[in-house]
Amino acid sequence: MIRSKKIRWGIIGLGNIAHQFAQDLALVEDAVLTAVASRNLEKAEIFSNSNNCTKFYGSYDAIFKDDSVDIIYIATPHDSHAELTIKALQNNKHVLCEKPLALNYKDALQMIEASKQNNKFFMEAFWTRFNPSLQEALHKIKNGEIGEVKYINADFAFALENLEGNRMTDLKLGGGTLMDIGVYPLFLVYLILGIPIEVAAKANFHNSGADLQTAIILQYDNAQALLHSSFMSSSNMRATISGTKGRINLNSKWFKAQSYTLVVNDKKSKHKLPTKGKGYTYEIDECHKCINEGKVESSLWSHQNSLDLIKIVDEVKNQIGLEFPSDKG
Structure with missing residues (x-):
């Protein structure tokens, strides 16, 4: 149209x-x-x-x-x-x-x-939600192609060269790995498994009070997730969703994946879905669709989705002892 x-x-x-x-x-x-x-x-x-x-x-x-x-x-x-x-x-x-x-x-x-x-x-601008590789992977998971999801492993890490005087380590600006990049792995697990029954997290901190490295375990009734974010070292930045019949690897860098790999019965198949531009185009299209339909929220990433995710983030903050000046108001 x-x-x-x-x-x-x-x-x-x-x-x-x-x-x-x-x-x-x-x-x-x-x-x-x-x-x-x-x-x-x-x-x-x-x-x-x-x-x-x-x-x-x-x-x-x-x-x-x-x-x-x-x-x-x-x-x-x-x-x-x-x-x-x-x-x-x-x-x-x-x-x-x-x-x-x-x-x-x-x-x-x-x-x-x-x-x-x-x-x-x-x-909320979670552009990864609209990424074609993730969309197709979610469809395969929903259709049971990898069975029941039991484990998710995802990270987002890179070595930040200048830690001092950096927006990313400024506590007043909401700095630290959890809010800047750690929300991505948390988003992925929430999207697939929902709200966890228990959260365990530990972090290493900058002298500003911002977290430099955070490890998170999310516990579900019948599944677990192991997540990591860091400004101290780099990582492969792949995400693996493992089920009872197989697994899906969102290939690096998973949050803007151009492909994914499906593994079932030890048979691998790579599915290439290159993005239009860097990948922001899809969330832009979603905004337009909702505006033209007179909606106040998206059904793919709703207001409730954002509230659920920030609740999980708040629990991670509590676990690691992270507090921003605005939290005290």
Whole structure:
């Protein structure tokens, strides 16, 4: 179906992820990047010029007030997600907010309530949920091709060169591996096995109080998951879903997989599903579909899904003793 009306996007928080998102946005036929905003006007102008965007602002409030913007992609540091999302929704904007949705359950709940109160679409930007390899793997799991899932192993790790003065280790900004990259393995297990009955976790910390390395065990009635996130060393970044009849390997880097391997009766078959662009295009399409259908949430990654996941994250935080300044409010 060809849609005549383009959906007009705004972006705030103009870092590396926002650049990648903007490049993929240009690949979506019924999307247009209308405006961008940063607290630094010069940065906004440079981003705008490099992404064929007509408007740029030196404040977030300015883009919230722009009637030519339908939906805002929020890619600021984690600590500001809740405040900015709520402001955007209150200003009649749909919102796609980068993960993690918020730093705690309380803030996430307020964001979702704002979406419903203002009747505006709102989704956490878990782009991996819409990845073609993951979608097909989930279909095979649901159809019982690997039997009953008993074990999941997934990690996300890389050596961070500059730990000092880095956004990723700044506790005030929600830094640390759990919130930045550890949420990915937790997301995968939740998607397949749901909410665990027990969580066990340990971490090593930076002197800022942010976690540098976190290991997690999720216990289910008839399954377990072993997960890891780290800024201290690299890993293969493959994810393995093991069942009673076989297993599925989401190939590296699993969270943006271009293929997966199915193993049944010791027979391997590789399935290549290269993404369009870097892979953000699929979550963009989902936003458009929901907006055009008048929905406030996606059925593939719903408000409840986000709340369930942040509850699990909160329990990991409790287990490792991680506390952000905003948690005390």
